[in-house]
Amino acid sequence: MNKELEQASFSQGGSEKSDVLHNLADYKFYIENHGCQMNVYDSRKIVDLMIDFGFTQTFNSQEADILIFYTCNIREKAAQRVFSNIGFLKNQNTKVIAVGGCVAQAEKENIFKHKGVNIAFGPQVYHKLPSYVSSVLSGQKDKILDIEFEQDKKFGCLHDRREVSYSEFVTIQEGCDNFCTYCVVPYTRGREYSRPALDIINETKTLLKNGAKEIILLGQNVNSYHGEAPYINIGKPKGTWRLERLIQEISSLDGLRRLRYTTSHPKDFTTELMEIHADTPVLPPFAHIPAQAGSDRILKMMNRGHTAREYLDKLKKFRDICPNIHFSSDFIVGFPSETDEDFEDTLKLVREAKYTISYSFKYSRRKGTPAAVMDSQVSEAVKTERLKILQETLLKDQIYYNNQLVGQTNEVLFEKVGRKPKQYIGKNAYSQSVIVESDKNLIGEFANVFIEKASENSTLGRLA
Numbered sequence: 001m002n003k004e005l006e007q008a009s010f011s012q013g014g015s016e017k018s019d020v021l022h023n024l025a026d027y028k029f030y031i032e033n034h035g036c037q038m039n040v041y042d043s044r045k046i047v048d049l050m051i052d053f054g055f056t057q058t059f060n061s062q063e064a065d066i067l068i069f070y071t072c073n074i075r076e077k078a079a080q081r082v083f084s085n086i087g088f089l090k091n092q093n094t095k096v097i098a099v100g101g102c103v104a105q106a107e108k109e110n111i112f113k114h115k116g117v118n119i120a121f122g123p124q125v126y127h128k129l130p131s132y133v134s135s136v137l138s139g140q141k142d143k144i145l146d147i148e149f150e151q152d153k154k155f156g157c158l159h160d161r162r163e164v165s166y167s168e169f170v171t172i173q174e175g176c177d178n179f180c181t182y183c184v185v186p187y188t189r190g191r192e193y194s195r196p197a198l199d200i201i202n203e204t205k206t207l208l209k210n211g212a213k214e215i216i217l218l219g220q221n222v223n224s225y226h227g228e229a230p231y232i233n234i235g236k237p238k239g240t241w242r243l244e245r246l247i248q249e250i251s252s253l254d255g256l257r258r259l260r261y262t263t264s265h266p267k268d269f270t271t272e273l274m275e276i277h278a279d280t281p282v283l284p285p286f287a288h289i290p291a292q293a294g295s296d297r298i299l300k301m302m303n304r305g306h307t308a309r310e311y312l313d314k315l316k317k318f319r320d321i322c323p324n325i326h327f328s329s330d331f332i333v334g335f336p337s338e339t340d341e342d343f344e345d346t347l348k349l350v351r352e353a354k355y356t357i358s359y360s361f362k363y364s365r366r367k368g369t370p371a372a373v374m375d376s377q378v379s380e381a382v383k384t385e386r387l388k389i390l391q392e393t394l395l396k397d398q399i400y401y402n403n404q405l406v407g408q409t410n411e412v413l414f415e416k417v418g419r420k421p422k423q424y425i426g427k428n429a430y431s432q433s434v435i436v437e438s439d440k441n442l443i444g445e446f447a448n449v450f451i452e453k454a455s456e457n458s459t460l461g462r463l464a
């Protein structure tokens with residue numbers, strides 16, 4: 001889409017008019033994204049905003065005039081990677097470098113210490129990026145820092161996706177009020193904000209109409225969702241909907257085959273949500289409920305708001321209500337002052353919880369969080385050793401679970417090709433990888449698969 005900058009001057013971005021730029025389509029942008037699913041959602045929206053504004057997307061960084069890095073700051077590695085990639089991807093055509101996302105929010109003006117960066121933008125202002133890029137291109141500005149929290153304005157500026165995939169994310173909630181002591185989210189994404197239910201329903205309907213089959217509802221603390229209810233009775237206050245109500249509404253939309261949501265907090269997992277799992281066919285019998293640790297002392301220091309027993313009791317209740325439910329979790333090892341006994345409590349919790357799959361990480365200090373300045377930081381060597389033991393323990397359950405699948409038929413949504421010719425890889429209802437061979441391209445298709453073999457990280461089968 002060709003546009004003159006003057007006509008495209010972006011009202012929300014506060015950009016001034018430029019007499020210098022004429023054909024924005026001549027400027028190519030390349031976007032690189034590191035981080036969580038919400039970063040993927042944001043990056044897709046940024047691509048659409050840039051194209052709607054008039055810029056052209058390229059998938060070749062070497063011909064890009066505009067380099068955009070959109071990066072998470074939850075783990076140190078993601079932040080380091082973006083800074084090394086700036087040097088690597090910069091080329092003779094590069095006119096603008098923009099660094100956005102949680103890393104920009106956390107680093108603020110320090111981002112500009114990295115040579116060549118023109119724009120640092122937080123995750124709540126990416127709707128203004130096209131306008132900021134044009135300001136730099138036209139020479140009006142050289143450095144722009146915007147780390148305001150404008151969630152409501154941002155969502156108001158987003159349009160329907162240009163290209164819809166078979167699996168789409170829909171952000172329903174952002175930010176967090178929980179302030180876990182190791183986590184940067186409340187500082188980088190801001191306080192909790194829930195989008196109005198009607199906006200979410202309309203976005204989901206459009207995605208489904210345009211070909212999406214799976215919808216993944218995203219939120220930093222998704223089960224604390226409390227968005228404005230759709231307008232129902234004239235003259236009465238609208239009230240709010242919780243996640244439970246939103247799921248009920250979305251699950252009945254035409255075209256939806258699978259509905260997921262992430263990431264949940266154990267303390268916000270209600271009995272009603274468990275019951276909805278039992279009654280809603282499009283909701284897989286699978287829930288990601290991060291425990292993080294199994295020691296009550298460490299959970300308290302983390303400010304998680306529950307004990308290990310309370311957590312395990314929730315899983316038990318969930319299994320009572322929904323007998324075929326499977327769980328996954330996240331764990332952090334080596335939180336400050338974690339002793340061998342604390343770590344043993346984590347292993348105990350894992351043995352009792354019996355996860356289908358889990359993700360575990362070494363604690364890493366994040367600047368500005370309370371845990372970063374706590375005494376008794378655990379040495380790298382101890383963290384490495386504990387992570388190895390934890391992962392071996394988790395893997396045992398994962399292998400046991402995968403073996404249980406042999407002989408069953410699973411419904412699988414295929415996502416990518418495998419390493420061998422004619423191989424396709426998809427996910428079953430429990431988010432486990434399933435590999436099949438097929439002459440037909442299966443990407444984006446649901447198919448029933450008879451599971452014949454299991455390995456540590458995946459299962460192999462044939463189309464049923």
Ligand code: SF4
Nearest residue numbers: 176178179180183185
């Ligand atoms: S609930 Fe999740 S997003 Fe919120 S502070 Fe804790 S870890 Fe971070």
